[in-house]
Amino acid sequence: MSRSATTxxxxxxxxxxxxxxxxxxxxxxxxxAQRQRxxxxxxxxxxxxxxxxxxxxxxxxxxxxxxxxxxxxxxxxLAAEFEQSTTxxxxxxxxxxxxxxFSPKDPFLALQRRLVLAQCGRIDPESIEEAExxxxxxxxxxxxxxxxxxAIIKEVRLSGLRGRGGAGYPTGLKWASVAxxxxxxxxxxxxxxxxxxxxxxxxTVMEGDPHTLLEGMAIGAFAVGAQRGIIFVRAEYPLAIxxxxxxxxxxxxxxxxxxxxxxxxxxFDIELRVGAGAYVCGEETALIHSIEGCRGIPRPRPxxxxxxxxxxxxxxxxxxxxxxxxxxxxRLGLEAYGAGTKVFSLTGHIQRSGxxxxxxxxxxxxxxxxxxxxxxxxxxxxxxxTGGPAGGCVPASALDTPVxxxxxxxxxxxxxxxGMVVMDDSTNMVDIAAFFMAFCREESxxxxxxxxxxxxxxxxxxxxxxxxRGSGADLEQLESLCRIVKDASLCGLGxxxxxxxxSTLRHFRGDYLKLLNLEEASQ
Amino acid sequence: MSRCFQELDEVLKRHGYQAEALLxxxxxxxxxxxxxxxxxxxxxxxxxxxxxxKVQGTASFYQLFRLSPPAPQQCLVCTGTACHLLxxxxxxxxxxxxxxxxxxxxxxxxxxxxxxxAPLVVINGxxxxxxxxxxxxxxxKELLS
Numbered sequence: 001m002s003r004s005a006t007t008x009x010x011x012x013x014x015x016x017x018x019x020x021x022x023x024x025x026x027x028x029x030x031x032x033a034q035r036q037r038x039x040x041x042x043x044x045x046x047x048x049x050x051x052x053x054x055x056x057x058x059x060x061x062x063x064x065x066x067x068x069x070x071x072x073x074x075x076x077x078l079a080a081e082f083e084q085s086t087t088x089x090x091x092x093x094x095x096x097x098x099x100x101x102f103s104p105k106d107p108f109l110a111l112q113r114r115l116v117l118a119q120c121g122r123i124d125p126e127s128i129e130e131a132e133x134x135x136x137x138x139x140x141x142x143x144x145x146x147x148x149x150x151a152i153i154k155e156v157r158l159s160g161l162r163g164r165g166g167a168g169y170p171t172g173l174k175w176a177s178v179a180x181x182x183x184x185x186x187x188x189x190x191x192x193x194x195x196x197x198x199x200x201x202x203x204t205v206m207e208g209d210p211h212t213l214l215e216g217m218a219i220g221a222f223a224v225g226a227q228r229g230i231i232f233v234r235a236e237y238p239l240a241i242x243x244x245x246x247x248x249x250x251x252x253x254x255x256x257x258x259x260x261x262x263x264x265x266x267x268f269d270i271e272l273r274v275g276a277g278a279y280v281c282g283e284e285t286a287l288i289h290s291i292e293g294c295r296g297i298p299r300p301r302p303x304x305x306x307x308x309x310x311x312x313x314x315x316x317x318x319x320x321x322x323x324x325x326x327x328x329x330x331r332l333g334l335e336a337y338g339a340g341t342k343v344f345s346l347t348g349h350i351q352r353s354g355x356x357x358x359x360x361x362x363x364x365x366x367x368x369x370x371x372x373x374x375x376x377x378x379x380x381x382x383x384x385x386t387g388g389p390a391g392g393c394v395p396a397s398a399l400d401t402p403v404x405x406x407x408x409x410x411x412x413x414x415x416x417x418x419g420m421v422v423m424d425d426s427t428n429m430v431d432i433a434a435f436f437m438a439f440c441r442e443e444s445x446x447x448x449x450x451x452x453x454x455x456x457x458x459x460x461x462x463x464x465x466x467x468x469r470g471s472g473a474d475l476e477q478l479e480s481l482c483r484i485v486k487d488a489s490l491c492g493l494g495x496x497x498x499x500x501x502x503s504t505l506r507h508f509r510g511d512y513l514k515l516l517n518l519e520e521a522s523q
Numbered sequence: 524m525s526r527c528f529q530e531l532d533e534v535l536k537r538h539g540y541q542a543e544a545l546l547x548x549x550x551x552x553x554x555x556x557x558x559x560x561x562x563x564x565x566x567x568x569x570x571x572x573x574x575x576x577k578v579q580g581t582a583s584f585y586q587l588f589r590l591s592p593p594a595p596q597q598c599l600v601c602t603g604t605a606c607h608l609l610x611x612x613x614x615x616x617x618x619x620x621x622x623x624x625x626x627x628x629x630x631x632x633x634x635x636x637x638x639x640x641a642p643l644v645v646i647n648g649x650x651x652x653x654x655x656x657x658x659x660x661x662x663x664k665e666l667l668s
Contacts, residue, residue, distance in 0.1 A: 016639050019650040051639040197634040198604035235550070235587055236635055276546055276585030279633070293545030294577075295584040311543075347605040353639050385604070421604045435607050439633075445584075 007094075008060040012121065013044035014051075014207050015200075015239055021075050022055035028079035036086050046208015048121040050108050051354040058121070059094050067109065068099040107370045108352060113359045115328040115341050116321055120208030125243050128250040131211040137256050139330040140215050143222055144264045152223040152330070153179060159329050159337055164201075165191055165282070165319030166390060166417045167492065168405045174316065177306040178224040181314035188226040188268075189310065189317045190217055191287060192233040192240070195279040196388030197439065199419030201343040202320035204355045206233070206240035209324075210247035214270060216323030218261060219330070221268045224316050229270035232287055235277060244272055279389075279443035283491045284309075284317045286445065297445045298491035319417065342403065342418060346372050349379065349424035358403070365399040368422055379424035383507070387416025389436040389443075390496030392503025393429065412503045414496075429508040430515060433501045434462040440497035451494030454485035458501065465515050475512060479505065528566050530555050535570055542571050549582055558592045594628035596666065598659065599645040603634025606641040614642055617656040627663060 011017075011026040023044070030042045048056040053069035070078060077098045085094055095101060102109060114120075123130040131137075143152060157172025178186060190213065194202040205213055217229050233241055248270050251257045259267045273291055280286045281296040284305050290296035291310050309315020321343055329337050339360040344367065347353045351373030358367060368374065368384055375381045383393040392413030394401060401407045405415050423432065441455040461478045464470045482498035482505075489495045505512060534551040538544030548567055553559055559582050568578040582588045600606075600615040611631075618629050632645055640652025644659055651662065 015635070015650075019640055019643075019652055054639065195633065197602070197607075199634070236633070273546070274550060275587075276550060277587035277633075278585050290546065291543075293541075293543045293581070295581050297584075347639070347641075348608055353605075388604070419604070421608070423608065427608065435604070435612075 007039075008041040008043065009094075010043055010045045010048070010058040010060065010121070012046070012048045012054060012056045013239075014047040014204065015237075016047075016051040017054040017056055018239070020055045022057070025055060025057070025070065025075050025078055028075065029082050032079060032083045032086070036083075038086055043124045044126075045122065046120040046125050047117075047204045047355050049112075049354050049356065050102070050352050052352050053100070053102075053354075057099075061094070066095070066104075067102040068096060069102065070099050073098045108354070108356070108373075111362075111366060111371055112357050113341050114357050115332075115337075116205060116212070116324045116343055117208065117355070117357045118328065119212065120204060123209065125208055125210055126246055128211060128247070128254055131209070132254075135331070136211040136327075137215050137251075137254075137262075139327045140218050140222075140256065141262055143219050143330070144262050144266060147264075149179065149223045149225070152219065155330065155334065156223075156326070158334055159340065161322065161325055161329065161340060162405060163319060164321035164325070164342070164417065166196075166387065166414065168415060171318065171322055174306060174318070175220065175224055177304075178226075178314050178316040181307065183314050184225075185228070185313050186224060186226040187310040187313050187315040188217060188221045188224065188229045189287065189291065189305075189315055190229070190231040190320060190323055191282065191284070191317055192231050192237075192320045193275050193282045193287065194234060194237075194320070194417065195282045195443075196390075196417055196419045198345065198347050198385075198421045199388055199417050200345045201355060201418045203237050203240050204343070204345075205320050205324050206237070207243055210243050211251065212324045212327055213244075213320055214247060214251050214257070216326035217270060218256065218268055219326050220316060220318065220323060222261075222266055224314075226316060227267055227269075228310075229268060230273055230291060230310070231270060232273045232275060232281070232291060234275045241272065241274060248272065278445070279439075280445045280491070280493050283493060286491070287317065288315065295445075297447045298493075300490060321418070339404075342415070344403075344418045344420045346420050346422070348385075348420075348422035349376055349381075349427070350374070350422040351376065361402040361404050363400050363402050364394060367403065367420070368399065372422065375422075375424045379426060381422060382425045382427055383423045383429065385413075385421040385423060385432065385500075386419065387414040387499070388419045389439045390414065390492065390499055391416045391419075392499050393423075393432070393507055395507040412506050413499070428466075429504040429511040430462065430466050433504045434459065434466050436500040437462050437497065440493065444493065444497075448488075448490040448494060450485050450488035451490065451497065454481060454489070454494070455497050457481060458485065458498065462501070465512060468515055470516055472516060475516060528552070528556070528563060531566070540571060542573050545571060545573070545578065545581055546585075549578075549588055553588060558589045560590070594624070594626060596627040596663065597630070597645075597647050598622070598627050598663065599630050599632040601633075601635055601641070601643050601645065602631040603641075605639075606634075606643060609641045611642045614644075614654065614656055614659075618659060621656065621660060622663070626667065 055070045058067045161171040162168040278296045281290045286296040286298040305315040343357045437459045441459045444451045446452045486498045568575040
């Protein structure tokens, strides 16, 4: 009896599994359980990881826990089998025959180190009780007990934590500069405008474990002295928005947010702002304008948001994953936290795609070949694209590079926010460069000329080359224009827009030359 | 004039008629009325005490705001990186050529974050995974009939 009471079925309710019918499955199983009055728990949880194998679900029985893939099965089949095996369920861990079981030693699971995503996929994201039972808000409680904001900033600085949103600015320094501002009112903003195509790490955190994010934000607010918190989330993530609304209301009801957090004089509340679709709003000064209800266009810095941000108040802006790192860092302490982790969304021409969290410094090869299962059958990996439209490509020959800020930068790309797109030998790198340039062209806000006009010209040059109409002179012009746009643009969007072109030119010049040769031969 | 767009009053009130809430107000207005007509934008400008140019400028800046009413059906092709690699470009092009755009509005959406179903389309808010041009057309015909 005691064992059966702990049996729990966890269904992934994240966007990917949801689009494959996981909600339907969960309801079917819940109905069976209710009808038969089974003493088991069926709950919806956040992302379980290997999304390409979805819909996914996990069975916890006693101390054991197993992950199952229901890929390509008829959803009715599982419910029928569930109905028939209910008696067995009470005694042993259930292993549905129609599903594929993941071994706990499977590299996708075994090679990860889950700090940010520790509770994602384990707890019901809509239940604050469950989150609290697993330790949510405990660090906030401790921090408010000791009342030493300087110690928190010092800890964050010593941990070497860097902004996970893309630029990689040291988080501790940013916190210290906001804390040093004399203003009595300050604002804390969480940048959840995850706009890079192919990136969904922040979505996973917000959908799977919103309380960790809220706790991280509250700790940050206490450290820098902010009273008002804002999460700026993109409208394309309706489920994340729902979950955050719900979590914020729960946290208020439990006294973790509001006029007196945890019964102390510390006041901090969080509001949700939903974006309206503009990639440039990921840039911090554009984000501030958007929060103020204006067109989301960047402005020159300084003054930095730490000095002058939302409503001209000192503002701390960090990304979702950065804030979500804070509770884990404080819980583990500097030594156990070590170099930390990075969450990646692994997609593209690869056997297994999904969301992974690996120790900082894991070689790319481990991520792509061992965790991701390598290229599709009959293909070879050609490159790995990191950093989205602001990043670049790592050629297959450099796959042994450890994933950290410096190593990726040396290869001409960036860590970025964590999008990792694997490309095999069927990919034309010029096409990829053109794809990202078309993206930047469309997303350029139009404020500064190098970006507004430069991206248009670069896009046209790339199309010309791609269609086999380009000459050697075009290639030269492409390169020089890339440097102008990079050097002369106002904000990160324009400064980084040429990166995919420069990076593919550096590592895959042959792809460009091949297209030029075609044209010359036909003349 | 104030009797128009009454449903929006509550939203405006909730935000305390603050200009800072312009994005929220526009989003709510679009949700209520389907699109942001000029009359609606003028109404918002008047109530928030903003110049019309600022409201119009903000509304036209963001991709998710639409200034004209939508077609009955909406088909958005995801053009995120993973979908691009797996053929979103030709899919979008072929759908544009083969579908009647008065009944189905065809557009693109930036990565909806469920890349594992690439290439995918979003039909009236619902995600359809692993699509081809014929499969989208067949499914849309079923929806329309």
